[in-house]
Amino acid sequence: xxxxxxxxxxxxxxxxxxxxxxxxxxxxxxxxxxxxxxxxxxxxxxxxxxxxxxxxxxxxxxxxxxxxxxxxxxxxxxxxxxxxxxxxxxxxxxxxxxxxxxxxxxxxxxxxxxxxxxxxxxxxxxxxxxxxxxxxxxxxxxxxxxxxxxxxxxxxxxxxxxxxxxxxxxxxxxxxxxxxxxxxxxxxxxxxxxxxxxxxxxxxxxxxxxxxxxxxxxxxxxxxxxxxxxxxxxxxxxxxxxxxxxxxxxxxxxxxxxxxxxxxxxxxxxxxxxxxxxxxxxxxxxxxxxxxxxxxxxxxxxxxxxxxxxxxxxxxxx
Amino acid sequence: xxxxxxxxxxxxxxxxxxxxxxxxxxxxxxxxxxxxxxxxxxxxxxxxxxxxxxxxxxxxxxxxxxxxxxxxxxxxxxxxxxxxxxxxxxxxxxxxxxxxxxxxxxxxxxxxxxxxxxxxxxxxxxxxxxxxxxxxxxxxxxxxxxxxxxxxxxxxxxxxxxxxxxxxxxxxxxxxxxxxxxxxxxxxxxxxxxxxxxxxxxxxxxxxxxxxxxxxxxxxxxxxxxxxxxxxxxxxxxxxxxxxxxxxxxxxxxxxxxxxxxxxxxxxxxxxxxxxxxxxxxxxxxxxxxxxxxxxxxxxxxxxxxxxxxxxxxxxxx
Numbered sequence: 001x002x003x004x005x006x007x008x009x010x011x012x013x014x015x016x017x018x019x020x021x022x023x024x025x026x027x028x029x030x031x032x033x034x035x036x037x038x039x040x041x042x043x044x045x046x047x048x049x050x051x052x053x054x055x056x057x058x059x060x061x062x063x064x065x066x067x068x069x070x071x072x073x074x075x076x077x078x079x080x081x082x083x084x085x086x087x088x089x090x091x092x093x094x095x096x097x098x099x100x101x102x103x104x105x106x107x108x109x110x111x112x113x114x115x116x117x118x119x120x121x122x123x124x125x126x127x128x129x130x131x132x133x134x135x136x137x138x139x140x141x142x143x144x145x146x147x148x149x150x151x152x153x154x155x156x157x158x159x160x161x162x163x164x165x166x167x168x169x170x171x172x173x174x175x176x177x178x179x180x181x182x183x184x185x186x187x188x189x190x191x192x193x194x195x196x197x198x199x200x201x202x203x204x205x206x207x208x209x210x211x212x213x214x215x216x217x218x219x220x221x222x223x224x225x226x227x228x229x230x231x232x233x234x235x236x237x238x239x240x241x242x243x244x245x246x247x248x249x250x251x252x253x254x255x256x257x258x259x260x261x262x263x264x265x266x267x268x269x270x271x272x273x274x275x276x277x278x279x280x281x282x283x284x285x286x287x288x289x290x291x292x293x294x295x296x297x298x299x300x301x302x303x304x305x306x307x308x309x310x311x312x313x314x315x316x317x318x
Numbered sequence: 319x320x321x322x323x324x325x326x327x328x329x330x331x332x333x334x335x336x337x338x339x340x341x342x343x344x345x346x347x348x349x350x351x352x353x354x355x356x357x358x359x360x361x362x363x364x365x366x367x368x369x370x371x372x373x374x375x376x377x378x379x380x381x382x383x384x385x386x387x388x389x390x391x392x393x394x395x396x397x398x399x400x401x402x403x404x405x406x407x408x409x410x411x412x413x414x415x416x417x418x419x420x421x422x423x424x425x426x427x428x429x430x431x432x433x434x435x436x437x438x439x440x441x442x443x444x445x446x447x448x449x450x451x452x453x454x455x456x457x458x459x460x461x462x463x464x465x466x467x468x469x470x471x472x473x474x475x476x477x478x479x480x481x482x483x484x485x486x487x488x489x490x491x492x493x494x495x496x497x498x499x500x501x502x503x504x505x506x507x508x509x510x511x512x513x514x515x516x517x518x519x520x521x522x523x524x525x526x527x528x529x530x531x532x533x534x535x536x537x538x539x540x541x542x543x544x545x546x547x548x549x550x551x552x553x554x555x556x557x558x559x560x561x562x563x564x565x566x567x568x569x570x571x572x573x574x575x576x577x578x579x580x581x582x583x584x585x586x587x588x589x590x591x592x593x594x595x596x597x598x599x600x601x602x603x604x605x606x607x608x609x610x611x612x613x614x615x616x617x618x619x620x621x622x623x624x625x626x627x628x629x630x631x632x633x634x635x636x
Binding site: 011013030111 | 326327328329330331342343344345346347348349350358360424425426427428429430518519520
């Protein structure tokens with residue numbers, strides 16, 4: 001969470017003038033997003049999120065990401081629409097960086113979700129999968145198990161062991177997961193990063209699914225497995241709340257029942273989800289100085305989740 | 319600018335429930351304030367800034383700071399009022415840290431102010447000085463020239479020279495400023511940190527004076543000198559815009575004309591202002607690792623300002 005770039009009030013006002021949204025009356029840099037700078041802008045008409053794409057995001061992917069927001073929003077999903085400028089463009093360049101103006105949605109992200117909230121999130125995820133079926137865009141998942149395993153292999157066993165002595169075991173788990181990865185499951189557009197941070201809620205109502213910058217084409221059941229891994233554990237992964245996980249799946253299946261192949265694949269899909277977050281956290285950990293002000297996230301939080309799914313198998317989803 | 323502490327949505331909702339402000343519908347950590355964590359909160363009634371006091375601020379000073387906001391707001395100054403909780407308290411404790419809920423004010427901070435804006439800020443500063451005359455609180459200025467000189471002496475000539483070879487000269491300048499510091503000027507409550515960051519404006523109207531956490535009892539003309547040093551130079555201090563400085567003083571004197579003693583003291587008062595920012599920046603520079611993600615501010619920006627005021631004398635304010 002950061003604001004990487006400083007944009008002055010005058011620059012923001014000039015930028016906003018390219019849109020038919022009224023005049024700027026307030027602008028606050030907000031501490032959201034790890035790859036972007038974000039501002040909460042207010043005009044005399046409405047509020048907006050201004051996102052500046054800083055790193056990790058390829059401008060060539062913006063038509064997919066922003067077009068997806070528009071498609072899902074138009075289909076009635078609680079997803080922020082992109083505001084197009086007076087010339088119809090979904091993003092503009094400012095100082096060689098792409099920026100997009102996005103609809104502001106109310107709601108707060110739960111940190112201790114309850115069952116009703118997990119149910120609502122599962123249902124919103126299924127709604128999103130169904131609404132995306134007629135979206136014309138596609139984007140390859142570049143964080144599939146073979147990709148994330150390669151990241152961990154590049155880190156190397158020694159470096160992983162310096163993070164935690166138990167972490168190098170992920171290399172064997174990763175190889176097993178990648179070589180057994182389920183094929184032929186129903187695919188669609190998936191969010192693939194639906195942590196509580198990326199969901200806005202009011203009580204038990206989902207008011208926003210946000211941060212689609214890992215969205216890609218993939219197995220829809222994998223998206224559910226990612227969400228299960230992200231929602232149904234204590235923060236450090238040591239405590240699984242099966243009632244939350246069950247509510248999530250129940251909510252999902254209220255709109256899109258899983259096939260038996262999908263259900264049986266969940267334990268491995270969830271391990272693949274954990275593998276991915278272990279890889280990105282390990283890479284960030286090794287790239288971030290220990291005394292940096294950014295809080296490093298412990299990859300072991302997801303190693304414990306992976307072990308849970310590996311050891312419990314299908315019963316993790318009972 | 320940072321959010322040092324994570325407060326979850328549930329914790330924020332519980333906190334907000336202590337105030338008669340409606341129910342929480344949105345919460346964004348905002349990148350403002352160097353000593354505090356800040357959130358922009360929205361309820362179904364209004365918007366607020368929630369400030370958590372992290373460091374540098376002594377809880378014993380909160381009655382002064384927050385009482386001053388209430389006093390100035392009630393007097394019609396564009397200053398955010400403190401929201402008191404249902405028991406009347408201006409601040410509460412959360413996890414051993416004090417938090418206060420503050421009125422949200424519209425406006426953006428100019429980064430390239432024009433003359434009309436400088437005039438308006440000068441006038442708002444004088445209005446604030448006049449409105450504070452019947453405020454009963456008082457607080458010693460702990461960043462007077464002898465204090466800031468002591469900070470620089472503790473840094474030491476060698477360390478200052480490692481920041482910039484021209485910086486150790488500040489020790490002689492500081493001794494001269496401290497020993498010649500004007501006495502007997504009219505005092506009152508001063509903001510003492512009125513950089514453009516701490517002013518919210520809509521066009522040429524001041525909609526907010528914020529961040530009073532350096533406010534103290536002091537010479538009112540010193541506050542004007544601080545504001546002059548903060549507003550009328552290019553960012554690195556190399557270019558003085560005399561028209562901005564003149565407009566600022568003109569605006570101030572439209573409400574509170576300076577005495578001849580105050581006007582004659584301005585060159586030394588402005589050097590004292592520079593001394594203070596040189597000291598705090600040098601200290602932060604030496605305390606901050608070069609590879610930290612926080613941008614260090616160059617003390618030389620204010621060394622150049624100090625030299626300008628020293629060399630130009632009274633003509634700096636012509």
